Amino acid sequence: MSDTLEGLLQEGRTFPPPAEFRKTALDTDASVYDEAERDWQGFWATQALELDWTKEWDTILEWELPFAKWFVGGKLNVSYNCLDRHVDAGHGDQIAFHWEGEPGDSRALSYRDLLEETCRVANTLRSFGVEKGDRVAIYMGMVPETVAAILACARIGAPHSVVFGGFSAQSLKDRINDAQAKVLITGDGAWRRGAVVALKDIADEALADTPSIERVLVLQRTKNDVAMQAGRDVWWHDTVPGQAPECACCEMDSEDLLFLLYTSGTTGKPKGIMHTTGGYLTQCAYTHKHVFDLHPDTDVYWCTADVGWVTGHSYIVYGPLANRTTSVLYEGTPDFPDKDRFWSIVEKYKVTTFYTAPTAIRTFMKWGDEYPARHDLSSIRLMGTVGEPINPEAWVWYYKTIGGERCPVVDTWWQTETGAIMISALPGATKLKPGSATFPLPGIGAGIVDDAGKPVGLPGGGYLVLERPWPSMLRGIWGDPQRYRDTYWSRFDGKYFAGDGAKRDEEGYFWLLGRVDDIMLVSGHNISTTEVESALVDHPAVAEAAVVGKVDDTTGQAIAAFVILRSGVEPRDELVDELRNHVAELIGPIAKPKSILFTEELPKTRSGKIMRRLLRDVAQDQALGDTTTLADPAVVDGIKSRYFAAAPTED
Ligand code: ATP
Numbered sequence: 001m002s003d004t005l006e007g008l009l010q011e012g013r014t015f016p017p018p019a020e021f022r023k024t025a026l027d028t029d030a031s032v033y034d035e036a037e038r039d040w041q042g043f044w045a046t047q048a049l050e051l052d053w054t055k056e057w058d059t060i061l062e063w064e065l066p067f068a069k070w071f072v073g074g075k076l077n078v079s080y081n082c083l084d085r086h087v088d089a090g091h092g093d094q095i096a097f098h099w100e101g102e103p104g105d106s107r108a109l110s111y112r113d114l115l116e117e118t119c120r121v122a123n124t125l126r127s128f129g130v131e132k133g134d135r136v137a138i139y140m141g142m143v144p145e146t147v148a149a150i151l152a153c154a155r156i157g158a159p160h161s162v163v164f165g166g167f168s169a170q171s172l173k174d175r176i177n178d179a180q181a182k183v184l185i186t187g188d189g190a191w192r193r194g195a196v197v198a199l200k201d202i203a204d205e206a207l208a209d210t211p212s213i214e215r216v217l218v219l220q221r222t223k224n225d226v227a228m229q230a231g232r233d234v235w236w237h238d239t240v241p242g243q244a245p246e247c248a249c250c251e252m253d254s255e256d257l258l259f260l261l262y263t264s265g266t267t268g269k270p271k272g273i274m275h276t277t278g279g280y281l282t283q284c285a286y287t288h289k290h291v292f293d294l295h296p297d298t299d300v301y302w303c304t305a306d307v308g309w310v311t312g313h314s315y316i317v318y319g320p321l322a323n324r325t326t327s328v329l330y331e332g333t334p335d336f337p338d339k340d341r342f343w344s345i346v347e348k349y350k351v352t353t354f355y356t357a358p359t360a361i362r363t364f365m366k367w368g369d370e371y372p373a374r375h376d377l378s379s380i381r382l383m384g385t386v387g388e389p390i391n392p393e394a395w396v397w398y399y400k401t402i403g404g405e406r407c408p409v410v411d412t413w414w415q416t417e418t419g420a421i422m423i424s425a426l427p428g429a430t431k432l433k434p435g436s437a438t439f440p441l442p443g444i445g446a447g448i449v450d451d452a453g454k455p456v457g458l459p460g461g462g463y464l465v466l467e468r469p470w471p472s473m474l475r476g477i478w479g480d481p482q483r484y485r486d487t488y489w490s491r492f493d494g495k496y497f498a499g500d501g502a503k504r505d506e507e508g509y510f511w512l513l514g515r516v517d518d519i520m521l522v523s524g525h526n527i528s529t530t531e532v533e534s535a536l537v538d539h540p541a542v543a544e545a546a547v548v549g550k551v552d553d554t555t556g557q558a559i560a561a562f563v564i565l566r567s568g569v570e571p572r573d574e575l576v577d578e579l580r581n582h583v584a585e586l587i588g589p590i591a592k593p594k595s596i597l598f599t600e601e602l603p604k605t606r607s608g609k610i611m612r613r614l615l616r617d618v619a620q621d622q623a624l625g626d627t628t629t630l631a632d633p634a635v636v637d638g639i640k641s642r643y644f645a646a647a648p649t650e651d
C-alpha cells in the first residue's frame, strides 16, 4: 500500500504558533515530548495526579496484550472530579455551561447548579433501584439535564450508554438490549431545525421490545403529547426536584466501567466500546487542557459535537468539566433560524475556543462567507477539528474566515476506541500544516507500517498503528472479546490497527488518508480518497467532494467523484473537465476521476461522516449495504437516480 501514497498531493503551507498566542500558551516548545518519551508510563502517572484520588494506585500499568489496566488499585469518582472538587475549592459560582436552546431560550448553570442537579438525578436513579454496575441508557437532546444524567450515572457507578437522539427506534432498541440497560432516561422531544424530534414516541417503539428496562425517566422539554406507562414511566419534573441536592459518591476502582458507547457505524455494524474510569479521565483531562490550551479562568470553550458521540463524552462532558471549563452547550442545528446561528452564539458568549468537524466546516464554505461576516468573531483564539481528514482548502478557509488568520487550528485524530485525542498539534509549540494532524501527543506511540507490518520510514505511507497502550484506550467490546481481538489486534502483531491509512512527510508530520477500506487501487497504484477529494476541494468552485473506486475493466478500479459546488456556482459540463485537469495537475494523471457527478448532498452518518461504501454501491450499481446509520436515506436514492441520469465522462 505504500508505493504511491508517498509523493501524492503536496501541501507546502506552514503556520507557526502566533507570537501573541505563544506568550500565554501552556506548552511552547517540544521538550514535553522528550520528557514523556524518556518514561511514558511515568508521564501518564504525572497527569493522573492532576485528578483527585481517594486512594492512589499501586501499579501504573498492567499490560497483557491486548488487555490493559491503568492505575491499578487506584480509587476515585469521576463526578467528584468534574464537580465537587471545583465547588469545594471555591468555584461554585463559575459557569459550567452557557446553554443556548434552539428556539432562543437560554440558561446559565454554575458548577454548584450542575452538582446539585446531578445529585438529584443520582438520588432518583437510586430510588429506581439502580446499583453500581447496572447500565443506564440515555436518549436525550442537547440540554443541560443530559449532562447531569451522565454525571449522575458516574456518581453512583452505573455505566451509561448514551444513544444519539437522532437514532431510530431500531438502533435504540439494539443498543439497549445489547447493554441490557435497566433504566432509560429520555425526554418528550428535542428541538431540531425548528421542529420537534419526538424522542419519547421513538423510545416507546423501542421499549416495546426491551425487557431489561424497568423504569423510564422523562424530561419535559418540547411539551408535545406523550404516552406515559403507569408504573414504568415517570416525569423528571415530578421526581427529580423533590430529591436531596446532595448524594455521596460511589468510590470507583480505576478499572471500573464508566460507560459503553457504540461507534458511529461508518464502516459497518456498531461496536459497544467499553471505557473505564481512571485512565479515561486522565487522558481526557490532559488532552483537553493541552490541545485546547485551556485557561479555566478566562476561556469560553465550545465543542459543537452532540453529546451522543464520543467527542461529546470526552470534550463536552468529561475533559472540560474535569478542567473546570466554562463551556457553551447548544441544542440545535447551525442553520436555525438562519445559517449564521453558530456565529451569533460565538459573538453572544465571546467564545474563545471552538471545536467542530470538517463536515460542518465544508458546509459553512458551501453556504458562503456572508454568514460569518455578520458577526464579531474576534473573541476566538484557538480552533479545532475532529471526525474526518480535513482538506487543506477547508482548513485554510476555517483559518481565514472564522479565525481571522490569528488562531491556530488543531486537527485532532482519535476514535471512539481511543477515548481521547491521540494525534494533534500542541498549539503553542507546533508549526501547523493544513491537512496534517501533525504528531502523536506526548506519551502516545503511533507509527505507520506496510502490509507485512514492517515500519515505514520517512517519508512514507501505509497503515496507522498504535504501538503501546494508552490510558483512555478501550478495554474491549461489550460482550464480544473475540471481536475485540479480531478487529484491532490481529492485523499486525502486538500493535493496535486503527483502520486508517496515513503517511508521514520528511519532517515526520502525520497526514491521515482515510479509511483503509476506502483506499482505491487504480492501475496497480494505491490512491487515497482523502488526497483526491482534497485536490477537488482545492478548486474554488468546490465545497465538498467524495471519491470512490469503482470496478473498471482496464484499470482495475476507476475513480468516481461526487462533488458539491459552492453556493452560487452552477454545474456545467466544462467544469467536469476543469476539475479532472485540476486533480491531474495537483496529484498526477493517474488520480483523474473518470466520472464526476455534481450533487447537492452526500450520504453521511448521523455524526456527519461521508459513507463512501454506499457511494461505491451506487457507482457500481449494486444493492446498497447496511444503511441504518445513515442520517438521511433519501440522499442516496437521490444521488442514485442522478448518477444514472448523468453520462459518465470518459477519457
Ligand atoms: P465505525 O468504526 O463504526 O465504522 P467510525 O469509525 O466513523 O464508525 P468514530 O469512532 O466516531 O466512528 O470515528 C473515528 C474515525 O474518524 C477514525 O478512525 C478516522 O477514520 C476518523 N477521524 C477522526 N478524526 C480524524 C482526523 N482528525 N483526521 C482524519 N480522520 C479522522
Ligand code: MG
Binding pocket: 263, 415, 499
Ligand atoms: Mg471506526
